[in-house]
Amino acid sequence: MxxxxxxxxxxxxxxxxxxxxxxxxxxxxxxxxxxxxxxxxxxxxxxNRAAQMTRRKKSGVIGFIADELLRVPYTFDLIRGAQDLAWKNNKELMVLNVNVDKYSVEGAINHLLGHRVEGIIYAAMYHREVTLPEQLTPVPTVLANCFDPSKRFASIVPDEKEAAREITAKMLNKGYRRIVFLNLNENIIAGQQRKAGAEQAFAEHKGKNCELHIESVIIGEEGNERSVTRQRAAELIENFKPDAILCGQDPMAVEVYFVAQSLGLKVGENIGIGSFDDWDIIPTLLQPSLTTMALPHYDMGQWAINYLLNERTDIVSQTAKFNLINRDSF
Amino acid sequence: MxxxxxxxxxxxxxxxxxxxxxxxxxxxxxxxxxxxxxxxxxxxxxxNRAAQMTRRKKSGVIGFIADELLRVPYTFDLIRGAQDLAWKNNKELMVLNVNVDKYSVEGAINHLLGHRVEGIIYAAMYHREVTLPEQLTPVPTVLANCFDPSKRFASIVPDEKEAAREITAKMLNKGYRRIVFLNLNENIIAGQQRKAGAEQAFAEHKGKNCELHIESVIIGEEGNERSVTRQRAAELIENFKPDAILCGQDPMAVEVYFVAQSLGLKVGENIGIGSFDDWDIIPTLLQPSLTTMALPHYDMGQWAINYLLNERTDIVSQTAKFNLINRDSF
DNA sequence: CTGAAAGCGCTTACAG
DNA sequence: CTGAAAGCGCTTACAG
Incomplete structure (x- = not known):
């Protein structure tokens, strides 16, 4: 060259x-x-970037460890958010896709350390707690879509409770009175916090004759989950007679649409449906299109990069607001 | 450090x-x-990797330009396939996500050239032809899921025709006789070649009383497409009375399942349904689960890396076979 | 405004 | 088996 x-x-x-x-x-x-x-x-x-780096003694590279991230489509927005801002600031993002069997987290960290990254973002596929190895100590690190229970690292996670409160409140304000919330597994954080959010919306609403039924329809231990969405949706429509159903994730809403149609109900007319995620093309593939709380992955990616660019060292636990995407399902 | x-x-x-x-x-x-x-x-x-690189005069890095790739979930398998093999060979993959408005292809190439990449994989979101800038000349380059009409670069693309032939033949062999193929837009390569494949299967089958109806249900010019899947599916079921429907992509199959249910048809019993892509969780979200031709993205990613690792320079036009994923829809 | 020297953290090529 | 020298392609720090 x-x-x-x-x-x-x-x-x-x-x-x-x-x-x-x-x-x-x-x-x-x-x-x-x-x-x-x-x-x-x-x-x-x-x-030659390598030569520039050795002499400058700064790499200009930020590492991004994607923990099983790329099995769920919308999670890529975490990377997109980080990458867009990194480039604007003349930093590069080195993305390492980690999965248990192939490339251990330790391996990824060593790799990034060899590149003298100026910071590391560790992002998880779903909102959960993580425990990272000690190796990370020499490099500023921030967690996205996960958090460190021992408070060694700053983190940003979705505000699950507020999201559930907001969409439930919106249903109540539109006049829905009997709401079924088909929740995610209650073993996971999103399931726990959204339950609290939906309950808060009901407590705040104080409407008469309002009733809320919350039930997990993704059951079983981690790695062995199964969905009983269709079965329970059908039974609850029969017994509880909801005028609206809130689904824990958009794929669940697909199942509920099928159940509703099979029972002769028209979504958006006889029954309102809301959901969480804004999962790929699913919300617009459905008819009527699905109103859903979009996960703030792009924003979280940007926040994480900003945290590193600003050379922050405070151990904050930040939350990011979901975005309500209004469509036609309730 | x-x-x-x-x-x-x-x-x-x-x-x-x-x-x-x-x-x-x-x-x-x-x-x-x-x-x-x-x-x-x-x-x-x-x-320090940067210091090693400058002295060795080899970067050990392979560039991967992802042209709008990451808007469609399964396309990430292209990257996964490339990354897995790259790591096995102690190479790094530098992935740049390109989209027209944000980061031009030229910018991405310059970026990679600055890193003295030893090769570049250019991958497109859907099977199409591309014209790449002259800048690429100094670096070995290979195209994945796209091809260069002027034959400057080797390429690998999915074997659309064979995939359509295979799944159509399978339907015929299972005894289906009246098949509707709801095709993608015929302006794109996949639409054209799959049409030919389905027709070939019928020509080879020579069965009596077999009839094939092919029709594009994604219509309009690029950037302005719309789906008339539901409407046409309903009309064709009424008029053509198919015993099986082949869908151009899995999201289309979701729509057809809704139509079938609304008309009182049971998928897998009164009507068989097949599809293409193996798109994220869609095939298993449907009930019965969807039999589909999985795009060979992982294989194409591996082939592309191998082409570069073997320092090949022959301008081949390789095709990759889809994988038939047998489920319960026909 | 421009250049010659020194140095970044390594590997290469050579000497012992 | 080990080390001192030279050099990779740049930038830093200094001199003019």
């Missing part, structure tokens, strides 16, 4: 002058700058 | 000996190796 000295020879200047042009040093005489720029163009010169 | 000299001082050897240990040079005396290893461990030393 062509080096800085090749360019210098071609342009008839010292290689230090080429370096100045490349780094936008304003003290270069315009005539020389033009000569150098022309030579760079003609030779197709690009500064 | 701790350097090779810090380790040398700590272990009481020359820094060149540390270098030998790090690079698994067998000529180091075991006693010294152990001392060095202990010091590395104690000081938490990791070789």
């Amino acid at each position: 062509v080096t800085i000295k090749d360019v210098a020879a071609h342009a008839g200047v010292a290689f230090k002058t080429v370096s100045r042009v490349v780094n936008n040093d304003p003290t270069v005489k315009p005539a020389n700058r033009d000569k150098v720029l022309a030579s760079i163009e003609e030779l197709g010169y690009r500064p | 701790v350097t090779i000299k810090d380790v040398a001082a700590h272990a009481g050897v020359a820094f060149k000996t540390v270098s030998r240990v790090v690079n698994n040079d067998p000529t180091v005396k075991p006693a010294n190796r152990d001392k060095v290893l202990a010091s590395i461990e104690e000081l938490g030393y990791r070789p």
